Amino acid sequence: MTRITSWHPNPSIPKFTVPKGSVDAHCHVFGPRAQFPFSPKAKYIPEDAGPEKLFALRDHLGFSRNVIVQASCHGTDNRATLNAIAQSNGLARGVAVVNPDISMDELVTLHEGGIRGIRFNFLKRLVDNAPKDKFIEVAERISRLGWHVVVYFEADLLDELIPFLKALPVTIVIDHLGRPDVSKGANGPDMLAFRKLLEEHDNILTKVSCADRLSKQGWPFDDFVEAIAPIVADFPDRVLWGTDWPHPNMQDNIPDDGQLVDIIPRIAPTIALREKLLITNPMRLYWPEL
Ligand code: 0GY
Numbered sequence: 001m002t003r004i005t006s007w008h009p010n011p012s013i014p015k016f017t018v019p020k021g022s023v024d025a026h027c028h029v030f031g032p033r034a035q036f037p038f039s040p041k042a043k044y045i046p047e048d049a050g051p052e053k054l055f056a057l058r059d060h061l062g063f064s065r066n067v068i069v070q071a072s073c074h075g076t077d078n079r080a081t082l083n084a085i086a087q088s089n090g091l092a093r094g095v096a097v098v099n100p101d102i103s104m105d106e107l108v109t110l111h112e113g114g115i116r117g118i119r120f121n122f123l124k125r126l127v128d129n130a131p132k133d134k135f136i137e138v139a140e141r142i143s144r145l146g147w148h149v150v151v152y153f154e155a156d157l158l159d160e161l162i163p164f165l166k167a168l169p170v171t172i173v174i175d176h177l178g179r180p181d182v183s184k185g186a187n188g189p190d191m192l193a194f195r196k197l198l199e200e201h202d203n204i205l206t207k208v209s210c211a212d213r214l215s216k217q218g219w220p221f222d223d224f225v226e227a228i229a230p231i232v233a234d235f236p237d238r239v240l241w242g243t244d245w246p247h248p249n250m251q252d253n254i255p256d257d258g259q260l261v262d263i264i265p266r267i268a269p270t271i272a273l274r275e276k277l278l279i280t281n282p283m284r285l286y287w288p289e290l
Contacts, residue, residue: 001045007246012258014061016265019274023282024063026175026207026242028071029054029084036083039075043126046073049246051084051092057245058091061261067286069119069150069175070097071248072126078110085114093286095119095150100134104141111145116286117173118142122153122161132164143170148285154179155190158197171203171285173240176210182227183216191227198235205238205281206231211263212247212255219259225266232267236276240285241268 031038031048038045058066066088070081078096085092095117096110118138122130139149148171153161158178165172178197180190198204208231211224232239241264243257268274283290 001042003045003047004249004251005047006248006250006254007049008254008256011057011060011256014258014261016262018062018261018264018278019271020064021283022063022278023065023067023240023286024058024061024242024245025067025240025282025286026069026209027054027066027245028069028248029080030071030073030246030248031080036074036077036080038073039077041075041128042073044073044249046246046248050080051087054084054245055088055091057243057257061243061257064091065282065287066092067242067282068092068094070095072097072121072123073248078113078115082110082113082115097121098138100131100138102138102141104144107142107145111147115147117148117150119150119152119175122151122157126152136164136167139168139170146288148173150175152176155181155193158190158193162197165197165201165204171205172201173285174204174206176214176244177206177208177228177231179210179214180227181216182214183223184227185223186227186230188227191231195231195234198231198238202238205240205285206235207240207242208232208267208277209240209242210244211260212244212250212253218253219256221263225263229267229269232273232277236273237281239277240282241277 030046032050081094093114096115150173152175211221215221215224
């Protein structure tokens with residue numbers, strides 16, 4: 001497999017200044033491979049995108065903290081994520097991907113390494129299987145640590161996943177709004193189904209991220225902004241935002257991370273909304289002690 005460089009070589013400095021203390025609540029690290037090899041089951045093999053690059057981008061964009069989400073190319077070997085957290089001087093925490101049979105002792109070790117949640121990925125192009133019963137069992141175990149789960153799926157799976165989501169005994173964060181078709185606007189079928197999910201389950205939060213993957217129009221992502229801004233306005237305590245750097249597996253239309261930051265004031269037009277989106281909500285999940 002050819003190694004992929006999926007990130008912008010020279011992102012712009014954002015025109016929008018994020019508030020002090022902002023958290024990039026969805027990003028990843030890849031490798032470095034020599035230290036942390038990719039999984040034999042990886043569906044893509046990226047170039048190295050290690051902690052130095054991630055923290056340089058954090059500073060370039062004006063953010064203060066990162067939440068590093070274990071990427072599928074590293075499987076259930078969380079060492080690259082833990083290494084990045086360890087290099088961050090306390091400014092990063094993480095979300096792991098685990099074998100659902102993991103013991104409580106191993107979970108406690110992950111907690112000590114800065115992990116505060118686990119990710120369940122249902123994208124068939126990224127993972128081979130997603131055993132719901134096992135996921136519910138491990139969710140029960142992590143609830144003792146005060147962790148949450150991050151769930152990644154695409155809109156066509158939402159209906160089928162609702163009983164599973166209802167059975168999870170913890171806070172749930174859904175990646176990229178469950179990948180709706182934003183081109184049909186805030187009242188399109190996918191957006192209405194997702195809104196209903198939020199209305200009916202107050203333990204569910206979402207990342208209002210990945211304009212680059214969701215927009216059909218591309219920059220300046222008007223379709224994304226029109227569909228998503230009402231979600232931020234109506235569920236201000238239940239939204240997080242992240243760059244998604246290094247944009248796993250993106251090969252065309254690689255986004256300029258500075259431009260992604262410039263969407264924030266368009267989906268969160270008031271200072272109060274931005275504080276919740278970028279600081280209060282992610283800090284509650286990842287640094288509750290501060
Ligand atoms: C994302 C999106 C993707 C990939 C992964 O773990 C991953 O490999 O999350 C994707 O390909 O949509 O959220 O980073």
